[in-house]
Amino acid sequence: xxxxxxxxxxxxxxxxxxxxxxxxxxxxxxxxxxxxxxxxxxxxxxxxxxxxxxxxxxxxxxxxxxxxxxxxxxxxxxxxxxxxxxxxxxxxxxxxxxxxxxxxxxxxxxxxxxxxxxxxxxxxxxxxxxxxxxxxxxxxxxxxxxxxxxxxxxxxxxxxxxxxxxxxxxxxxxxxxxxxxxxxxxxxxxxxxxxxxxxxxxxxxxxxxxxxxxxxxxxxxxxxxxxxxxxxxxxxxxxxxxxxxxxxxxxxxxxxxxxxxxxxxxxxxxxxxxxxxxxxxxxxxxxxxxxxxx
Numbered sequence: 001x002x003x004x005x006x007x008x009x010x011x012x013x014x015x016x017x018x019x020x021x022x023x024x025x026x027x028x029x030x031x032x033x034x035x036x037x038x039x040x041x042x043x044x045x046x047x048x049x050x051x052x053x054x055x056x057x058x059x060x061x062x063x064x065x066x067x068x069x070x071x072x073x074x075x076x077x078x079x080x081x082x083x084x085x086x087x088x089x090x091x092x093x094x095x096x097x098x099x100x101x102x103x104x105x106x107x108x109x110x111x112x113x114x115x116x117x118x119x120x121x122x123x124x125x126x127x128x129x130x131x132x133x134x135x136x137x138x139x140x141x142x143x144x145x146x147x148x149x150x151x152x153x154x155x156x157x158x159x160x161x162x163x164x165x166x167x168x169x170x171x172x173x174x175x176x177x178x179x180x181x182x183x184x185x186x187x188x189x190x191x192x193x194x195x196x197x198x199x200x201x202x203x204x205x206x207x208x209x210x211x212x213x214x215x216x217x218x219x220x221x222x223x224x225x226x227x228x229x230x231x232x233x234x235x236x237x238x239x240x241x242x243x244x245x246x247x248x249x250x251x252x253x254x255x256x257x258x259x260x261x262x263x264x265x266x267x268x269x270x271x272x273x274x275x276x277x278x279x280x281x282x283x284x285x286x287x288x289x290x291x292x293x294x
Contacts, residue, residue: 003072003100003101003154004043004044004072005017005043005044005072005074005100005101005154006100006101006154006182008043008044009154009182009183009208009272009273013273014266014272014273014274014294015043015208015210015272015273015274016041016042016043016273016274016276016289016294017042017043017044017045017046017074017185017210017273017274017275017276018038018041018042018045018046018275018276018277018278018282018285019045019046019047019048019275019276019277019278019279019282020034020035020038020045020046020047020048020062020066020282021048021051021056021279021280021282022047022048022056022057022058022059022061022062023056023057024054024055024056024057025057026057028057028065031057031062031065032065032069033283034282034283035065035066035069035071036069037282037283037285037286038071038282038285038286039066039069039070039071039072041285041286041289042276042285043072043273044071044072044073044074044101045066045071045072045073045074046073046074046076046103046185046275047059047060047062047063047066047073047074047075047076048062048076049075049076049077049078049081049105049107050078050080050081050107050113051108052108052112052113053080053107053108053109053110053111053112053113053114053115053118054113054114055113055114055115059075059076059077060075060090060093060094060099063075063094063097063099064097064099067097067098067099072101073099073101074101074102074103074156075094075099075101075102075103076102076103076105077090077091077102077103077104077105077129078105078106078107078108079105079106079107079121079122079123079124079125079126079128079129080106080107080108080109080110080120080121080122081107081120081121082121082123083121083123083124084123084124084132084142087123087124087129087132088132088136088141088142091132091133091136091151091153092136092147092151095151095152095153100152100153100154101153101154101155101156102133102153102154102155102156103155103156103157103158103185104126104129104130104133104155104156104157104176104181105126105129105157105158106122106125106126107120107122126157126158126176127172127175127176127179128179130155130157130176130179130180130181131179131180133151133153133155133180134155134179134180136150136151137150137151137152137153138150154182154183155180155181155182156181156182156183156184156185157176157181157184158184158185158186158187158212159172159173159176159184159186159187159202159209160186160187160230160231161186161187161189161194161195161198162187162189162190162191162194162195162231162232162233163230163231164231164233166198169231170201173202174205177205177206177207181207182207182208183207183208183209183210183272184202184207184208184209184210185210185212185275186209186210186211186212186275187212187231187232188212188213188214188225188229188232188277189211189212189213189261190232190233190234190235190238190261191233191235192261192264192265192270195211195270195271196268196270199270199271208272208273209271209272210271210272210273210274210275211265211270211271211273211274211275212274212275212277213258213261213262213274213275213276213277213288214232214258214277214278214279215254215255215258215276215277215278215279215281215284215288216234216238216242216253216254216257216258217250217251217254217281218242218250218251218254219239219240219242219243219250222234222238222239222242223239226239238257241253241257242254242257251284255284255287255288255291256291258276258288258291258292259288259289259290259291259292259293260291260292262274262276262288262289262291262292262294263291263292263293263294266292266294276288276289
């Protein structure tokens with residue numbers, strides 16, 4: 001079954017997706033507000049799955065809220081928290097509720113989150129989860145048992161173009177494609193020249209690539225990401241630009257930077273679209289798209 005997201009990927013248009021972060025608790029009003037803001041601005045919305053190993057309202061619950069409010073959801077599934085039985089069961093449930101897009105993730109390590117005593121499961125990894133989806137689509141589960149009703153998903157994964165060294169990432173990238181990935185949303189990219197080199201390599205494969213754009217809200221944030229987040233490098237010129245912004249204006253500078261990058265990616269047809277991550281500031285995504293001329 002085709003979806004709005006899959007149709008957009010196959011149409012050749014410049015695809016824009018964004019991200020919804022579920023709350024820590026049962027008050028989902030802010031999440032609903034963000035969905036309402038974004039549903040007509042982007043093709044589809046990822047709903048994060050205990051991002052950074054922090055316990056939150058579940059991704060599947062957020063996806064159902066996206067559908068109820070007229071948007072197109074992308075279910076994020078991490079292998080950190082569930083074994084193969086639970087992962088397969090959730091995929092079956094998601095399909096019956098009309099969720100047709102899945103982003104497969106191995107998941108952040110437990111110690112970086114807020115439940116350090118939790119036990120990571122990691123029964124499968126993202127490559128194996130992609131294979132699981134294709135196995136379920138064939139009408140059988142991972143045990144080889146027949147399903148009474150199969151599934152059909154547009155399945156994707158992530159890649160980190162700015163990883164150093166890049167070679168292990170390229171190997172994983174190819175394995176994910178071999179396992180059935182149809183699209184990739186990248187980790188945050190800020191060096192467009194380096195990303196263009198990655199895309200020269202990626203264009204050899206029949207997959208769609210959406211460049212990850214993370215909104216920088218301050219020079220401190222940009223510097224922290226460069227120093228502490230593997231695979232993310234913010235050029236010093238961008239950090240300096242944020243630092244030079246007048247008091248209270250750094251956020252606007254960050255919007256300008258994100259918009260400028262998106263515009264350049266689209267103008268030069270470097271990739272197939274962008275995945276915009278405002279990390280709790282989803283109400284600013286329309287401003288970023290306006291800055292990009294979209």
